[in-house]
Amino acid sequence: MDAILRCCGTDRGRALDEAQATELAELFKALADPARVRLLSIVATSEGGEACACDLVEPLGRAQPTVSHHLSVLVDAGILEREKRGRWAWYRVVPERLASIRASLDATDPAPTA
């Protein structure tokens, strides 16, 4: 998808309908928690752009199932991708996904000389 906050589809200057808004809100929801923001931040700043789940529990200060849960939310939202290597799980950011969120926000810039 490529939902933006205005001028999408056929009609210029058209606001999002409920379905588009729901889709976009889902994306924001995935980022609407401090634990997940930190996870994303840590993964993004990790060497080689990836991080092992085993290295994420301690810095987050939350129980292992909780961290696993948040990682799943980010993966389900398409913001992170998971790769299993042996008994470890490695996570990477999906730049295109974040770019699409940015694009949505671009569309809220001041009216382009109406």
Add this chain to the structure above:
Amino acid sequence: MDAILRCCGTDRGRALDEAQATELAELFKALADPARVRLLSIVATSEGGEACACDLVEPLGRAQPTVSHHLSVLVDAGILEREKRGRWAWYRVVPERLASIRASLDATDPAPTA
């Protein structure tokens, strides 16, 4: 503030701490609802960049107190600003606020040649 997902403050390649993540998550939380995404979208696409609350209830398909509530959330988050004119309330987007969210996401781009 200007919280970003990496390389902020003194240390390069540093992830967000809990406080910074909480602050950023609050911003995402304000956008993590379809009703609020639509409100932002409608206001952003309105003539002159502003919209009267009286014109927001019907298109949202929610009760007036509900709409008022969501508008307040967006205002509290600094994403919209409210101006009372007579007995009407007008809302405008705060572009700098959305720009700061965009900046946060910029920081998650692929590692800059480590």
Add this chain to the structure above:
DNA sequence: CTAACGTATTGACCGATGTCGATCTATCGG
């Protein structure tokens, strides 16, 4: 095969949040 280990899943608990009807507040028209 079995034990140990890293993760994911389940179930329960509880606070946060979206929703609406009713009401309160403020402003305008007469």
Add this chain to the structure above:
DNA sequence: CCGATAGATCGACATCGGTCAATACGTTAG
């Protein structure tokens, strides 16, 4: 003043969502 109107606030309700202990699952080591 008085009634009407726009909007915010309150109270109640139901659902959602973050959290953890316990446990299940899959992989590696011996």
